[in-house]
Amino acid sequence: MPEPADFLFVHAHLFTMEGDGVGYIEDGAVAVRSGRIIDVGPSTALSTRFVATEVIDASHHALLPGLIDAHMHTPWAVVRGVAQDVAHWMQKGLAPYARHLHREAALAGAWLNVLEALKAGTTTLGDYAHPIEGWADVFAAVGVRAVLTATINALPPGQMANWGIGELYPLDDVVGEQSIRQAVDFAAEWHGAEDGRITVMYGPQGADMLTLDQLRHVKRLAAAEGLMLHMHVAQGDREIDQMLKRYGKRTPAFLEQIGYLDDQLLAVHLTEATEDETAQIAYSGASMVLCSGSIGIIDGIVPPAVAFRSAGGLVALGSDQAAGNNCNNIFNEMKLTAIFNKIKYRDPTVLPAWQVLRMATIEGAQAIGMGDEIGSIRRGKKADLILVDLHALNLMPVLTAPIRNIVPNLVYAATGHEVDLVMVDGRILVREGRVLAVDEAAVREEVQQRAQEVADAVKRDPVHLDMALLQAMEEGNL
């Protein structure tokens, strides 16, 4: 007697990501019921075992776990492309826009970025932003899985553009306390919301951006509530400079001292971490987020993810911010991660395709503490799945022996546009490349209008005269 299923995917090139490799099953099938994967195996077996409400023929498609983007700042998508190719991108590129990123603009950015990522196969979005009203609702409305981190800092708002390069920036106790309260309220409201589809982390923005007492306070809160700490760590010479001036210590040693280095920490970037510091953080049980695209563009640096993994740490991928990445697409991050590290070590065997695919799926899930629920295709896990069209010209031909070329082509040739179908929690959100439940045209219009408002405000604000890219404008290079 066949069992009922909501969906039965059949005839896929199935990459379960179970085991130590990619867990390939030829002519594979996956059965889904009530938001969960209820069986995985050969199509012949599952076709007789289940009667599904919908059978999805996945011939010529790769069926993969949904991709995980562990670190984004979605509101910044509304000013995509205004802060790259310059030194001091934050102060000389982003800051004038930060002053004028009003609430509606930030929300438009979130909408834009969430749809962009979703269409490119990202099912879990680790977003990091000020918890403005309506922010989490975007993820709830679209139906993606979200791990939301409300930014906690003690930086007086709107001042970033005034930071002198090399001077200590001011920390304001009152701003910091308010920021912590907001984060606590946000966690109370949203952690576990949408049937568990939305969860929360605590987000001290950086060791340089809160007072010492506040950093300790946030750590106690997170420990008490069992939430992870999502934090930028050693993210640039700017941060290291601030830490040395404020505490006489580099970030990793400082974090060790205040008890931050443990398996509750999700450490983002490590741009400036030495090999020893990297190993120290990995040994502590903390995980790392690697943002290859953004750090490559804004710093010209390849963060120490290979060293972190060698020390036994888990690494997730993140697309960071679109002002200077300039896209939020895990296919892009997989490719850049694999090649950047080959270049860093001058060795083509470093980070082969399958390893970065693991970082984007099962290893990423483990890094953010969700390895039991998502990241691989296994009975009992949540049904976060994507289908990638292997008949896209740039992914053809499909060969399975003696060398199977699918994973290398997914990593080095796919762009994200080949994603046909995206399922989250057993619900199909994207089909034939279209987001089903959202009016994309309306989002486009809103994004353009809000972005224009921000740009107009920046143009009226004299602080924009200090932007590094103004010279490129004057010289006719933009």
Added chain:
Amino acid sequence: MPEPADFLFVHAHLFTMEGDGVGYIEDGAVAVRSGRIIDVGPSTALSTRFVATEVIDASHHALLPGLIDAHMHTPWAVVRGVAQDVAHWMQKGLAPYARHLHREAALAGAWLNVLEALKAGTTTLGDYAHPIEGWADVFAAVGVRAVLTATINALPPGQMANWGIGELYPLDDVVGEQSIRQAVDFAAEWHGAEDGRITVMYGPQGADMLTLDQLRHVKRLAAAEGLMLHMHVAQGDREIDQMLKRYGKRTPAFLEQIGYLDDQLLAVHLTEATEDETAQIAYSGASMVLCSGSIGIIDGIVPPAVAFRSAGGLVALGSDQAAGNNCNNIFNEMKLTAIFNKIKYRDPTVLPAWQVLRMATIEGAQAIGMGDEIGSIRRGKKADLILVDLHALNLMPVLTAPIRNIVPNLVYAATGHEVDLVMVDGRILVREGRVLAVDEAAVREEVQQRAQEVADAVKRDPVHLDMALLQAMEEGNL
């Protein structure tokens, strides 16, 4: 009295690539007649000046010169993704496939690669391959602009897989002479064909792959016919090792000695060239092709294009071979080129977006000796044009002041799928992302079938047991 035009593009974000920058014209227009650009300017002016058979509303689109891919090996697309993540990719990855790449398979690869590149906005394809019957016909049939180089070498066919690492490989006089004759015949048949849309270069494959006499012979032929020499130069430690063992000289010094270093040379890769050697080649007037993706993947190296440009040389971009790039897409190459070099120099200001866009257009055209005909949008030039949809989510929003974000987003965020329309020689080849005159489904089917034949033959050939990726297969990583 308005003048007639075949096409009038209006309301574009027009990047002419004229002058030293990107030559932006807001609300720009381009008139095309008989395959040539006949006027360029503001939409208001051209709308009254011309009556066109078709007016194309380019609102929300970037209008750019067609992109130039100066170095491809299209037949290899038929085995996309079989030779990456390994050391000695040529011998341990590609070679077993090279033995079985029969004519129909090579042609299927050419079809696949030409369509892939065309859809991603490449209008000029610099292909390099054995001049099998039917190869040039692919470019003629599709309607793209092609610069074809028939490979000249003295390597006994099918032997590559037997090359011992570090041993001199054999050169066969008869093979070399036959190869030269084929190239001469090919040039006679195809140079200037299709109303000049197809031109030819001479292609001594590498200084290590022909005898000294043959290298001199080819140089004389090219000089007499006024054709460029398209050659792999210092392309890997393999080549340098061969040159030292055969002639006691590294490649650049050897080429200097035999009179190859002049403005007739298009030098590909320079992977192993020192700063001094790079400058020496640039000073000679030779141009360079930079294949960031393929060299990043197969060697983990960033070739010295920045040094080459600093020494006054011209650099074109190339996508090389899909066996190990794994895609042939100049948007991909622009992005990788910009970021790889920021990483190489640990400086985010190195190779800003506009410079790599110039390499993909006007500088690339100049590098291949076609700067007077293509590469920018100027009255009198050939009408090779592309429209890129700026309302694709990953390219939104479109901002024009105080910072215009279009060029950075084209370089860092576009994937090539945003290309809506492609025109070559005043003829529209791609519209709404579809190739008009080609049956794509038939190409897909042919590619898959021929690729399978090659893979099956490789599997039967014991030489495949030496492939590096077999271990990854056995370990479940592919």
